[in-house]
Amino acid sequence: MTDQNRIECLLLSQEALLQSGCLDMRMAMGAAEAVMLAIREGKVLFPEKIVQIFNDQTQERINCLPATLLPEKICGVKWVSVFPANPEKFGTQNLSAVIVLSEIEQGFPIAFMDGTLCSNMRVAAMGGIAAKHFARQDSKSIGFIGAGEQAKMHLIAMKTVIPSLEECRISAKFDHEEKQFIDELTPLFPNMRFVAAGTDARKAMEDSDILVTATSAQAPLLKAAWMKPGAFYSHIGGWEDEYGVAKQCDKIVCDDWETVKHRTQTISRMYKDGQLADDDIHANLVEVIAGEKSGRESAEERIYFNAVGLAYVDVAIAYAAYQRAKEAGMGQTIDIQETMIFQHEKLADWIRM
Ligand SMILES: NC(=O)c1ccc[n+]([C@@H]2O[C@H](COP(=O)([O-])OP(=O)(O)OC[C@H]3O[C@@H](n4cnc5c(N)ncnc54)[C@H](O)[C@@H]3O)[C@@H](O)[C@H]2O)c1
Known part of the structure; x- marks a missing residue:
């Protein structure tokens, strides 16, 4: 019997997204166009982003950008770091991101996914739509x-x-x-x-x-x-x-x-x-x-x-990618919790006081 308090989440690595066919610019541009029209009709919540800059000179930063797609009942957040010196200093990428998607019936998370692919696709998709x-x-x-x-x-x-x-x-x-x-x-x-x-x-x-x-x-x-x-x-x-x-x-x-x-x-x-x-x-x-x-x-x-970037577009692209990956049976289902805290039978053994 499934515990109704179990919270499961689909873990989607960048590779799982790529293997599901998510590097699809038409999918990204379609999601971007639809959500740009939707926000004008009040169908998207888009609060201010939170910015934390660690180095004023290099502008190393981690930003937190939430948005909710109301008709889809999906709330997402992009947690994105920009470290411009990375390529020259470490030979690694400048920008990396993760995205969390939650449903808004019960407010539970449904996906924890690589966000670098969706974020970079969003930047390109906006350029692509403009070029069109x-x-x-x-x-x-x-x-x-x-x-x-x-x-x-x-x-x-x-x-x-x-x-x-x-x-x-x-x-x-x-x-x-x-x-x-x-x-x-x-x-x-x-x-x-x-x-x-x-x-x-x-x-x-x-x-x-x-x-x-x-x-x-x-x-x-x-x-x-x-x-x-x-x-x-x-x-x-x-x-x-x-x-x-x-x-x-x-x-x-x-x-x-x-x-x-x-x-x-x-x-x-x-x-x-x-x-x-x-x-x-x-x-x-x-x-x-x-x-x-x-x-x-x-x-x-x-x-x-x-374009400077509108993070609700990232969330829309991420949701399209999540759906495609889920349909393809990709990713790994992980338990966030098996049941509620006080329903764990072994809680008395685990507690530290
Ligand atoms: N508009 C948006 O929505 C958006 C989104 C993400 C990133 N960005 C920005 O896009 C830029 C590129 O990001 P990225 O992830 O490709 O970074 P990256 O570090 O992978 O690439 C940066 C490139 O800039 C080049 N460069 C730096 N100084 C140069 C110079 N003086 N002359 C010629 N080339 C020079 C480097 O050689 C490198 O090829 C960054 O500024 C990033 O903040 C914008």
């Missing part, structure tokens, strides 16, 4: 500054929505990172022509149809002169481009401008410096998804996209 509406659909080349984990995932999203991409130019701080990027992505895209730019950002960006900056730098790396007419730019990191880039763009689009403007992104800095006003923002992505604002309107437009 704002990149030229005949784009052939994509250039990157930054060859880390976000850049890699971004290539998957961009190739998903713009299948005509055939050349990927990659620049990073170090040659070995460009090589690693190419070594890891070539098996996924055997027909793509990869070009290592030898740490020369200009070589990667100039003349590219799609530009992506995904760096841990805080510097104006991307120059306005390198962004040709018709190009689409996805900005992922903090301060990565000179002000002239946004200034020359015909459209600036955000995941959520009200959130972006209070952060430390290039366009947030421009806003604080009085160089950019609310009216300069063409749209939040959801307005384009809902058909209220236009996407690309001419082949010559330069378009700038900046």
